Amino acid sequence: MDGPAGSGKSTVARCIAEKLGLLYLDSGAMYRAVTLLAIQEELAADSPKLIDSVKACHIEFMDNGRTILLDAEDVSKQIRTPAVNRLVADVAKIPEIRHEIVKHQQRIGAEGSIIAEGRDLTTIVFPNADFKFYLDASVTERAKRRLADLHAQNIDATLAAVEAEIRERDEKDTTREHSPLRTAPDAVVVDTTDKTIEEVVDLIIAHVCANE
Numbered sequence: 001m002d003g004p005a006g007s008g009k010s011t012v013a014r015c016i017a018e019k020l021g022l023l024y025l026d027s028g029a030m031y032r033a034v035t036l037l038a039i040q041e042e043l044a045a046d047s048p049k050l051i052d053s054v055k056a057c058h059i060e061f062m063d064n065g066r067t068i069l070l071d072a073e074d075v076s077k078q079i080r081t082p083a084v085n086r087l088v089a090d091v092a093k094i095p096e097i098r099h100e101i102v103k104h105q106q107r108i109g110a111e112g113s114i115i116a117e118g119r120d121l122t123t124i125v126f127p128n129a130d131f132k133f134y135l136d137a138s139v140t141e142r143a144k145r146r147l148a149d150l151h152a153q154n155i156d157a158t159l160a161a162v163e164a165e166i167r168e169r170d171e172k173d174t175t176r177e178h179s180p181l182r183t184a185p186d187a188v189v190v191d192t193t194d195k196t197i198e199e200v201v202d203l204i205i206a207h208v209c210a211n212e
């Protein structure tokens with residue numbers, strides 16, 4: 001499942017993972033974890049030292065994707081801060097970093113049935129996936145969802161600031177040279193703007209059941 005920030009991918013994928021008994025892979029969390037590494041080590045996104053750190057670090061998921069460990073430390077909350085939001089697209093465009101993370105994702109995928117979501121899962125990471133979905137929604141709706149997430153974490157922000165950050169990240173994610181966000185030609189496109197999570201989950205499960 002691919003789509004831009006705030007399209008509902010994570011919530012929908014997590015819900016489907018529970019209903020269908022699949023492993024859930026949040027690929028964005030991995031790019032967020034290495035961005036946190038850059039911030040902690042005070043390295044620029046394009047620094048060669050960051051590539052070495054990414055090769056040496058250990059990223060692991062627990063509780064079916066709810067918890068992410070970076071070198072055994074629980075960083076689940078730290079990877080969702082505005083500082084990480086601002087830098088992550090710059091880190092994620094570095095080809096050597098993508099290479100390491102994609103290898104890791106493909107290893108996880110080889111372990112069993114999974115539902116994975118991000119920006120290049122249907123195009124690059126798992127081009128032969130049994131089912132492909134592209135989730136989208138209007139920028140304003142996506143910003144409203146992200147703002148609610150931030151408020152739930154007691155992080156203060158305005159709708160205008162979140163919308164500007166999302167627009168900037170969309171621009172970087174869709175125009176980067178390596179693995180830009182694209183709709184796979186064989187993906188089912190779902191506009192989630194006016195749909196509830198339950199409606200999107202039901203629609204996807206119905207599609208899977210009708211086509212397996």
Ligand code: C5P
Nearest residue numbers: 005027028029031088089092118119120
């Ligand atoms: O999905 P999420 O918003 O957590 O992703 C954070 C960032 O990680 C994205 O904006 C994108 O820059 C990067 N990313 C990526 N490829 C993926 C998943 C996320 O480049 N498969």
